Amino acid sequence: ADYTLTISSWAPPTHGINARMWPTFVEMVEEATDGQVTAELKMGLAPPPAQMDLIQDGAADVSIIFHGYQPGRFVATKLIELPGYEGSAEAASVAYWRTHEAHLAAANEHRGVKLIALHTHGPAQLHSSTPVTEMSEIAGLKVRIPGGVGGDVGAALGATGIQVPAPKVYETLASNAADGVVMPMESRRGFKLTEVAQNVYELPGGLYRGSFAFIMNEDTFADLPEDLQQKLEDEVFGEPLSRALGAIWDEIDTVGREATLTTEGNAINAASEADLAQFADITTAVTASVLEELSAAGIDAAAAHEMVKSEMAAN
Amino acid sequence: MTAALIGFALVLILVLLRIPIVFSMGLVGTFGIVWERGGDLLSERGMKAAMSVVGRQITDTAQDYGLSVVPLFILMGLFVNKGGMARELYAVSNAFLGHFRGGIAMATVAACGGFSAICGSSLATAATMSKVAMPEMRRYGYSDELSTASIAAGGTLGILIPPSVILVIYGLLTETSIGKLFMAGIIPGALGIFFYLLAVRYTVWRKPDSGPAGERSGWDVRIKALGSVWAVLLLFFLVIGGLYGAFDFAPLNLTFSPTEAAGMGAMGAFLIALFRGGLTVKSTFEVLRETSFTAASLFAVLIGAQIFSNFVNLAGLPEALINLVTVWDVSPFMVILMILGIYIILGCVFESLSMLLLTVPIFFPLVTSLGFDPIWFGIVVVVVTEISLITPPVGLNVFILKGVVGDVSTATIFKGVTPFWIADIFRLALIVLIPWLVLVLPEQMGAMGH
Amino acid sequence: MKPVISAIRWLSPFPVVLACLALFALMTMTFFDVVLRSVFNSPIEAATELTRILMAIVVFSVLPQVSAQAGHIAVDLMDSLFFRWRLHNIRDGLGYVLCGALMYWPAQRIWILAERWRDYGDVTEYLAIPQFYIGWFIALSVALSGIVMVGTGLLTLFAPRLLERA
Ligand code: NA
Numbered sequence: 001a002d003y004t005l006t007i008s009s010w011a012p013p014t015h016g017i018n019a020r021m022w023p024t025f026v027e028m029v030e031e032a033t034d035g036q037v038t039a040e041l042k043m044g045l046a047p048p049p050a051q052m053d054l055i056q057d058g059a060a061d062v063s064i065i066f067h068g069y070q071p072g073r074f075v076a077t078k079l080i081e082l083p084g085y086e087g088s089a090e091a092a093s094v095a096y097w098r099t100h101e102a103h104l105a106a107a108n109e110h111r112g113v114k115l116i117a118l119h120t121h122g123p124a125q126l127h128s129s130t131p132v133t134e135m136s137e138i139a140g141l142k143v144r145i146p147g148g149v150g151g152d153v154g155a156a157l158g159a160t161g162i163q164v165p166a167p168k169v170y171e172t173l174a175s176n177a178a179d180g181v182v183m184p185m186e187s188r189r190g191f192k193l194t195e196v197a198q199n200v201y202e203l204p205g206g207l208y209r210g211s212f213a214f215i216m217n218e219d220t221f222a223d224l225p226e227d228l229q230q231k232l233e234d235e236v237f238g239e240p241l242s243r244a245l246g247a248i249w250d251e252i253d254t255v256g257r258e259a260t261l262t263t264e265g266n267a268i269n270a271a272s273e274a275d276l277a278q279f280a281d282i283t284t285a286v287t288a289s290v291l292e293e294l295s296a297a298g299i300d301a302a303a304a305h306e307m308v309k310s311e312m313a314a315n
Numbered sequence: 316m317t318a319a320l321i322g323f324a325l326v327l328i329l330v331l332l333r334i335p336i337v338f339s340m341g342l343v344g345t346f347g348i349v350w351e352r353g354g355d356l357l358s359e360r361g362m363k364a365a366m367s368v369v370g371r372q373i374t375d376t377a378q379d380y381g382l383s384v385v386p387l388f389i390l391m392g393l394f395v396n397k398g399g400m401a402r403e404l405y406a407v408s409n410a411f412l413g414h415f416r417g418g419i420a421m422a423t424v425a426a427c428g429g430f431s432a433i434c435g436s437s438l439a440t441a442a443t444m445s446k447v448a449m450p451e452m453r454r455y456g457y458s459d460e461l462s463t464a465s466i467a468a469g470g471t472l473g474i475l476i477p478p479s480v481i482l483v484i485y486g487l488l489t490e491t492s493i494g495k496l497f498m499a500g501i502i503p504g505a506l507g508i509f510f511y512l513l514a515v516r517y518t519v520w521r522k523p524d525s526g527p528a529g530e531r532s533g534w535d536v537r538i539k540a541l542g543s544v545w546a547v548l549l550l551f552f553l554v555i556g557g558l559y560g561a562f563d564f565a566p567l568n569l570t571f572s573p574t575e576a577a578g579m580g581a582m583g584a585f586l587i588a589l590f591r592g593g594l595t596v597k598s599t600f601e602v603l604r605e606t607s608f609t610a611a612s613l614f615a616v617l618i619g620a621q622i623f624s625n626f627v628n629l630a631g632l633p634e635a636l637i638n639l640v641t642v643w644d645v646s647p648f649m650v651i652l653m654i655l656g657i658y659i660i661l662g663c664v665f666e667s668l669s670m671l672l673l674t675v676p677i678f679f680p681l682v683t684s685l686g687f688d689p690i691w692f693g694i695v696v697v698v699v700t701e702i703s704l705i706t707p708p709v710g711l712n713v714f715i716l717k718g719v720v721g722d723v724s725t726a727t728i729f730k731g732v733t734p735f736w737i738a739d740i741f742r743l744a745l746i747v748l749i750p751w752l753v754l755v756l757p758e759q760m761g762a763m764g765h
Numbered sequence: 766m767k768p769v770i771s772a773i774r775w776l777s778p779f780p781v782v783l784a785c786l787a788l789f790a791l792m793t794m795t796f797f798d799v800v801l802r803s804v805f806n807s808p809i810e811a812a813t814e815l816t817r818i819l820m821a822i823v824v825f826s827v828l829p830q831v832s833a834q835a836g837h838i839a840v841d842l843m844d845s846l847f848f849r850w851r852l853h854n855i856r857d858g859l860g861y862v863l864c865g866a867l868m869y870w871p872a873q874r875i876w877i878l879a880e881r882w883r884d885y886g887d888v889t890e891y892l893a894i895p896q897f898y899i900g901w902f903i904a905l906s907v908a909l910s911g912i913v914m915v916g917t918g919l920l921t922l923f924a925p926r927l928l929e930r931a
Pocket residue numbers: 430431432433434435436472473474475476477478479
């Protein structure tokens with residue numbers, strides 16, 4: 001290959017991000033450029049919140065960021081984290097990209113880097129050591145939830161938030177420092193939750209959806225010949241990559257679900273109709289306040305919210 | 316790969332010129348990143364990339380939540396000192412072992428082991444025990460060789476028997492569970508005490524007048540001495556029991572994360588020292604000051620190491636090593652033997668932390684890709700770094716003894732240490748050949764956590 | 766030169782006291798976090814971010830003094846050689862000046878990063894403490910470390926007597 005991009009990744013080595021998403025990215029890039037551009041993966045260069053600085057300054061060429069790790073910086077990205085959207089991670093990721101193009105880009109929150117994909121993990125559910133079968137049982141639990149919308153929803157349900165980086169989740173649960181954790185189904189395998197949080201309380205759209213972006217150094221992109229740039233823009237960056245990444249989140253969720261169903265002592269408890277109605281009520285305030293934040297950031301929040309919903313329904 | 320190896324050589328040269336480790340590793344790492352990201356050593360783009368890494372490493376390392384155990388465990392060790400617990404440990408082991416030939420040296424080793432259970436640093440263990448045990452051994456006519464060596468060697472246990480600052484740093488570098496690493500250190504640490512006791516026996520067998528028998532203590536004395544170590548036992552139980560899940564029952568349901576264990580240990584040691592009248596406002600500040608300074612220099616070294624490790628990573632050294640092993644078809648066991656050989660050679664010159672920081676980023680990916688257990692490798696690395704502390708010509712524990720005792724030459728101490736060094740090599744072989752010794756306790760822990 | 770040195774010596778306890786207080790607060794907070802969590806089932810939610818900030822205060826308050834007082838971990842294997850040839854002052858002096866001068870770049874970059882965090886509005890999770898304050902503090906500490914190292918190095922080279930305590 002004429003150009004080799006350096007990927008910086010912070011996820012655990014075997015996590016789907018490293019095992020599936022980056023290889024898919026490399027495949028797509030190679031295919032679009034007839035092998036002229038490729039990329040190699042470097043793990044553990046820096047912790048998650050440092051990634052955007054590293055990419056901006058060219059310490060690596062491409063990286064993945066989780067918007068929730070940088071409170072204050074990302075507001076527009078909270079739109080996709082809201083509870084209440086039903087559908088796959090693939091549908092959500094496609095809707096996310098399209099809504100970004102139409103509305104969210106106005107906030108210009110990824111300034112300094114080139115945004116090449118937006119995606120969400122599957123609906124995040126509550127995983128706990130003691131069974132939770134009714135929503136009222138969540139109140140008083142100590143729960144690890146990342147910041148942003150997830151934290152607000154947790155607080156609305158009366159849970160006490162605990163801050164723990166993802167790789168420490170297993171230890172935290174094993175040591176009872178937390179009663180539960182809110183993560184997508186894939187974590188049941190990736191973070192071995194089947195061992196330390198045997199019970200899942202499941203809501204169709206989850207408590208929230210985590211928001212991710214793939215970002216690229218602007219100079220690295222500008223240095224590529226124009227024809228390659230064009231091919232990448234047409235065939236990889238934006239919707240195609242976002243869709244592919246969302247689809248991988250769905251796949252690894254399935255693996256986590258199967259691991260749960262085949263592990264003795266594990267249970268998935270679906271929320272009752274009554275609980276769902278109550279959840280919708282409880283989260284109205286969270287949604288309203290997030291939409292307000294979006295408006296303050298210069299976004300047509302109501303239109304953007306509608307667009308996500310209709311795109312997801314259509315997909 | 317060439318770039319990384321040149322970088323490695325440059326770091327060695329700078330370190331030997333007595334440039335502080337943080338600057339040796341940081342500087343080479345920085346220019347390495349400039350080279351990797353910019354294509355030459357002075358490119359503006361490479362410089363920007365490298366400085367971004369350096370800047371973020373400085374701001375992130377000092378704010379790494381997991382690293383908060385480091386100052387807290389150092390703090391605990393210093394408060395423990397003020398609480399007079401080293402003396403009590405020594406009294407109790409002396410009451411039981413003192414009347415054997417070489418018994419006071421054996422008591423010293425045992426007390427070192429006990430002190431290691433509440434102190435996270437080998438240097439601190441050696442320094443503390445030398446103040447307590449050295450005068451006693453001199454009083455009974457022990458040879459300088461045996462008395463200094465038993466403290467220098469016994470002190471190395473500080474980083475193996477939990478808590479351990481070095482294990483914490485290994486855990487953070489490799490994302491390995493610190494709780495499990497601590498558990499894994501217990502049996503090898505106990506083996507260490509046992510082998511050192513044998514080394515004492517051997518020494519007094521060869522030279523009977525190097526360690527005459529002391530007085531036999533009556534059971535009344537022994538029981539009284541036992542009664543006085545409650546504080547040590549309490550602290551150890553609080554920290555290690557808390558990590559292991561000993562308080563994990565209703566209504567407490569309390570198990571500590573490493574940071575919490577360190578915080579509880581520090582607070583416990585502080586309160587004990589306070590109630591025993593060992594602390595004034597001034598001495599408390601002195602302890603806090605010393606901890607801050609030690610922590611700052613440790614964090615600085617870590618930052619330098621992280622910068623260098625980023626360069627090594629970008630230069631592709633770990634992948635290249637893995638490739639080499641695959642291409643040459645070296646058996647995994649041979650790889651481990653080679654790595655151990657490298658460690659023992661490096662151990663001549665380096666002290667524990669720099670050795671760990673310099674090598675783990677390079678060897679760890681290789682070792683785990685060959686299917687070895689990360690926890691087991693951590694303990695192996697700590698045992699070889701322990702050995703480095705008493706390997707000439709640069710053995711920090713030996714220097715500590717020299718510093719505290721004064722009128723004894725390092726050559727004498729190194730000579731006395733030889734049987735202990737050989738005991739260490741036996742222990743290392745045992746751990747390498749029987750990983751079960753390391754892994755049985757942490758696996759138990761996994762099973763107990765539900 | 767002497768008054769400057771004594772002024773610096775007079776000022777030097779203040780950052781140390783700050784570090785001591787931060788460290789004591791860290792210990793106490795961790796203790797109470799555990800107690801509150803286990804006994805009252807209500808941990809200190811902001812404990813993690815406070816831990817981070819307190820650690821930064823501990824480390825970077827004393828960093829300039831650690832840097833100036835040969836507090837950095839180094840390997841002294843060849844010391845006897847340097848002493849024998851009476852080169853140790855030159856070696857130490859040059860080392861200080863060089864390493865101190867090089868701190869200019871990290872200090873500058875951390876300042877740029879901090880300004881960037883300010884521009885993006887980065888704050889901590891629970892208490893919404895702006896990240897750039899911490900960045901400023903660290904940049905200042907690194908810059909100060911560089912300056913005192915250059916100073917110590919120059920004195921070591923040209924006026925080693927001034928460094929001796931009266
Ligand atoms: Na220890």
